Amino acid sequence: MTRKGRRLVLIGVAGVVLAIAMGLVLSALNDTIVFFTGPTQVVEHPPAPGTRLRLGGLVAEGSVLREGANVRFGVTDGSKAVTVNYTGLLPDLFREKQGVVVEGTLAADGTFKADSVLAKHDESYMPKEVADALKANGTWKGPGS
Amino acid sequence: MIAEAGHFALVLALALALIQSVVPLWGARRNDNVLMSTADGTAIGQLAFVSLAFGALTAAYVSSDFSVVNVVDNSHSAKPLIYKISGVWGNHEGSMLLWVLILVLVGAAVSLFGGNLPRTLKANVLAVQAWIATAFLLFLLIASNPFARVDPAPFEGKDLNPLLQDPGLAIHPPLLYVGYVGFSVAFSFAVAALIEGRIDAAWARWVRPWTLTAWLFLTLGIAMGSYWAYYELGWGGFWFWDPVENASLMPWLAGTALLHSALVMEKREALKVWTVLLAILTFSLSLLGTFLVRSGVLTSVHAFAVDPMRGLFILIILAVFVGGSLALFALRARDLKQGGLFAPVSREGALVLNNLLLTAATATVLVGTLYPLALEALNGNKISVGAPYFNATFGPLAVALLCAVPFGPLLAWKRGDLVWAVQRLWIAAGLAALAAAAAAFMAGQGSVLAAPVAGLAIFVIVGSFAELVERTALFRVPLGNSLRRASGLPRSAWGGALAHAGLGVALLGIVAATAWSEEHIDMVGKGKPIEIAGRSLTLDDIFLREAPNHQDVVARFAVRKDGLVQTMMEPAKRTFRTRQMTTTEAALATFGFSQLYVSLGEVAPDGSAVAVRAQWKPLVLLIWLGPVLMAFGGMLSLTDRRYRVGAPRPARRAAVAVPAE
Numbered sequence: 091m092t093r094k095g096r097r098l099v100l101i102g103v104a105g106v107v108l109a110i111a112m113g114l115v116l117s118a119l120n121d122t123i124v125f126f127t128g129p130t131q132v133v134e135h136p137p138a139p140g141t142r143l144r145l146g147g148l149v150a151e152g153s154v155l156r157e158g159a160n161v162r163f164g165v166t167d168g169s170k171a172v173t174v175n176y177t178g179l180l181p182d183l184f185r186e187k188q189g190v191v192v193e194g195t196l197a198a199d200g201t202f203k204a205d206s207v208l209a210k211h212d213e214s215y216m217p218k219e220v221a222d223a224l225k226a227n228g229t230w231k232g233p234g235s
Numbered sequence: 236m237i238a239e240a241g242h243f244a245l246v247l248a249l250a251l252a253l254i255q256s257v258v259p260l261w262g263a264r265r266n267d268n269v270l271m272s273t274a275d276g277t278a279i280g281q282l283a284f285v286s287l288a289f290g291a292l293t294a295a296y297v298s299s300d301f302s303v304v305n306v307v308d309n310s311h312s313a314k315p316l317i318y319k320i321s322g323v324w325g326n327h328e329g330s331m332l333l334w335v336l337i338l339v340l341v342g343a344a345v346s347l348f349g350g351n352l353p354r355t356l357k358a359n360v361l362a363v364q365a366w367i368a369t370a371f372l373l374f375l376l377i378a379s380n381p382f383a384r385v386d387p388a389p390f391e392g393k394d395l396n397p398l399l400q401d402p403g404l405a406i407h408p409p410l411l412y413v414g415y416v417g418f419s420v421a422f423s424f425a426v427a428a429l430i431e432g433r434i435d436a437a438w439a440r441w442v443r444p445w446t447l448t449a450w451l452f453l454t455l456g457i458a459m460g461s462y463w464a465y466y467e468l469g470w471g472g473f474w475f476w477d478p479v480e481n482a483s484l485m486p487w488l489a490g491t492a493l494l495h496s497a498l499v500m501e502k503r504e505a506l507k508v509w510t511v512l513l514a515i516l517t518f519s520l521s522l523l524g525t526f527l528v529r530s531g532v533l534t535s536v537h538a539f540a541v542d543p544m545r546g547l548f549i550l551i552i553l554a555v556f557v558g559g560s561l562a563l564f565a566l567r568a569r570d571l572k573q574g575g576l577f578a579p580v581s582r583e584g585a586l587v588l589n590n591l592l593l594t595a596a597t598a599t600v601l602v603g604t605l606y607p608l609a610l611e612a613l614n615g616n617k618i619s620v621g622a623p624y625f626n627a628t629f630g631p632l633a634v635a636l637l638c639a640v641p642f643g644p645l646l647a648w649k650r651g652d653l654v655w656a657v658q659r660l661w662i663a664a665g666l667a668a669l670a671a672a673a674a675a676f677m678a679g680q681g682s683v684l685a686a687p688v689a690g691l692a693i694f695v696i697v698g699s700f701a702e703l704v705e706r707t708a709l710f711r712v713p714l715g716n717s718l719r720r721a722s723g724l725p726r727s728a729w730g731g732a733l734a735h736a737g738l739g740v741a742l743l744g745i746v747a748a749t750a751w752s753e754e755h756i757d758m759v760g761k762g763k764p765i766e767i768a769g770r771s772l773t774l775d776d777i778f779l780r781e782a783p784n785h786q787d788v789v790a791r792f793a794v795r796k797d798g799l800v801q802t803m804m805e806p807a808k809r810t811f812r813t814r815q816m817t818t819t820e821a822a823l824a825t826f827g828f829s830q831l832y833v834s835l836g837e838v839a840p841d842g843s844a845v846a847v848r849a850q851w852k853p854l855v856l857l858i859w860l861g862p863v864l865m866a867f868g869g870m871l872s873l874t875d876r877r878y879r880v881g882a883p884r885p886a887r888r889a890a891v892a893v894p895a896e
Contacts, residue, residue: 093576096576096577096578096579099579100579100587103579103587103588103591104591107588107591107592107595108591108595110595110631110632111595111596111598111599111628111632114599114627114628114631114632115598115599115602115603115628117627118623118624118627118628119602119606119620119624121623121627122620122621122623122624122627123606123607123618123619123620123624124618124619124620124621125616125617125618126617126618126619144617144619156758156837156846158757158758159756159757159758159846177756178756178848179469179756179819179834179835179836179846179847179848180836180837182469182808182816182817182818182819183816183817193619193621
């Protein structure tokens with residue numbers, strides 16, 4: 091094979107690998123990214139059931155109820171609240187009236203089925219996403235309010 | 236006084252770095268020996284002064300000097316001594332000081348062990364190294380002074396974040412930083428080569444040991460961090476595709492590619508331009524990682540710094556170094572002559588494929604990490620890119636790479652024989668098929684992909700040794716002959732095989748612990764056993780346990796198999812007094828390479844029951860054993876005497892030719 095031919099093979103293979111990687115990235119970005127919302131948006135403009143979402147807000151006071159492995163609690167931004175069902179252990183920093191981000195899907199009855207619950211590990215640190223949602227609703231009580 | 240001495244030492248180190256940034260470079264242009272050799276003195280001097288500063292900060296921590304802000308914020312007089320010391324780098328300022336300390340340590344090592352480098356190359360390398368040191372010393376002094384005082388001094392400190400009070404933290408950041416910062420040497424060599432406009436096989440020979448050293452520390456650092464997250468965070472996960480984890484994975488992937496392309500350059504003088512570009516990219520990704528972690532742009536547990544000034548400063552450093560080096564590359568790359576023709580099917584071809592797949596994988600991780608940030612900056616939309624994205628993009632590329640791994644070493648340089656290589660691998664392929672069938676049969680349900688991936692892992696493990704089998708003529712000549720041949724093989728052959736096998740070992744652990752794990756979550760009282768993995772777990776007692784700086788609520792479980800008690804497990808909820816913060820202390824019981832992982836949720840108000848998550852993680856320890864094997868392989872290669880060939884005084888330099896950090 092000539093020098094030119096070899097170089098063409100090399101460039102061809104590189105092009106194929108890059109094209110495959112690009113295709114993977116683009117299709118994955120279409121299918122797998124998860125949008126972040128707040129309770130008000132979910133209640134007022136409910137997404138199609140089954141869409142994966144991240145829901146941020148505060149754990150509603152007096153709403154936490156455990157039955158065996160299942161736990162149910164409300165996530166609120168001060169005006170609207172969404173009921174969340176979760177199977178598993180709650181994180182250490184999970185408290186009523188504290189920030190929380192849950193990821194999962196909205197069920198047909200308007201409750202949220204979470205498969206992960208995140209409470210941030212530094213208590214002085216409110217997740218930015220939650221803080222923005224609360225600021226937008228005027229219920230933010232942290233610094234910069 | 237000690238804090239001021241430390242601060243002053245940093246200023247002196249900055250002055251030396253400034254001198255070293257200019258004088259050796261000028262000397263190299265004028266070919267003036269005296270000017271060039273100033274770099275040696277300044278490199279050692281920088282190390283001395285930064286060590287002094289680091290020692291000063293450590294002294295402030297050990298003696299609990301609460302007149303230093305940094306100590307107040309991150310220490311407490313009742314903290315155990317080991318965490319007082321590791322607390323030095325368990326915060327933003329201290330960890331940047333550690334970063335700079337390792338940077339100047341590496342610089343001094345180049346100066347000390349680089350006696351066999353051409354004089355101008357060494358001077359240029361040290362000058363570039365000093366540019367980096369200058370930038371980060373300025374950053375420390377202007378935006379993150381670890382020695383700032385507080386007046387009046389409080390009586391007690393605010394304690395270290397409890398999650399960081401762990402032996403894992405004592406070793407994880409230093410390992411990771413040696414890796415990150417170690418790649419600066421490859422970067423400096425690349426920029427120096429571009430400044431000189433000249434590069435040859437010897438350049439690759441000098442760069443490889445440095446890159447290999449950085450790579451093996453980064454490998455261990457990432458594995459250590461993963462294990463730490465596994466047992467400390469209480470979720471039982473080992474990799475979360477968290478942006479901070481990606482920040483360390485990207486330089487690792489690029490560094491792995493660099494190791495392999497430098498091999499081609501050293502042996503065959505091919506891929507010069509590409510290797511130089513990879514060296515620049517690898518360190519750029521290290522800088523990007525530092526920026527992501529240190530600037531606080533990410534909402535993540537690692538981002539202790541939430542200060543826009545710092546973020547901007549590191550962003551400027553990042554832009555100057557990445558932009559500058561890439562501009563230099565664009566200007567000078569065409570001066571670097573290409574050489575060494577090869578056929579597509581050859582060792583070089585295989586290494587090119589390795590590089591393509593690794594860089595494509597790096598790119599997918601980069602996109603997944605930065606896309607949410609870019610999107611939020613552009614239109615304010617908040618999204619999260621998580622495991623599904625990375626499984627769909629990184630996964631297939633990694634599988635393709637792993638399929639190719641055993642073939643590479645079996646192909647000859649210049650022109651390889653694929654059919655011959657396939658014939659050498661049929662045993663490995665057969666074992667892999669058997670393993671996949673066995674896995675599918677035993678596991679029954681679970682992911683459809685798990686069994687083939689387990690087979691792939693076996694293929695990589697067994698196939699990695701095919702080259703050694705071939706070279707020792709195992710089973711074809713008497714065993715004694717094979718053993719003699721084996722001991723005569725270069726250590727890098729063993730190192731490469733072990734590192735490749737480690738990849739397969741880690742993959743086997745990942746697939747087993749992910750696809751065949753069992754999980755039980757329940758509210759458990761006494762006398763209600765949890766059945767898991769053929770064992771039963773019964774609650775024995777719930778009690779309180781006191782320690783100087785924390786209080787634990789412990790649940791004791793008995794693990795029984797066939798009615799016999801195998802072991803006791805004591806997961807706990809730990810509350811730290813100073814910060815009133817609770818952490819989950821999971822209990823782990825090891826059976827072979829598999830582990831039972833038990834963590835606690837909330838305790839019922841009457842104290843009779845507790846929420847429990849019990850997980851069975853088959854072969855989970857292989858996930859970290861694999862990287863240890865890889866690092867061991869790297870170490871073995873480093874001791875190969877072929878790395879020292881080309882040194883003018885091989886006999887005398889033999890003991891020190893390996894960088895020692």
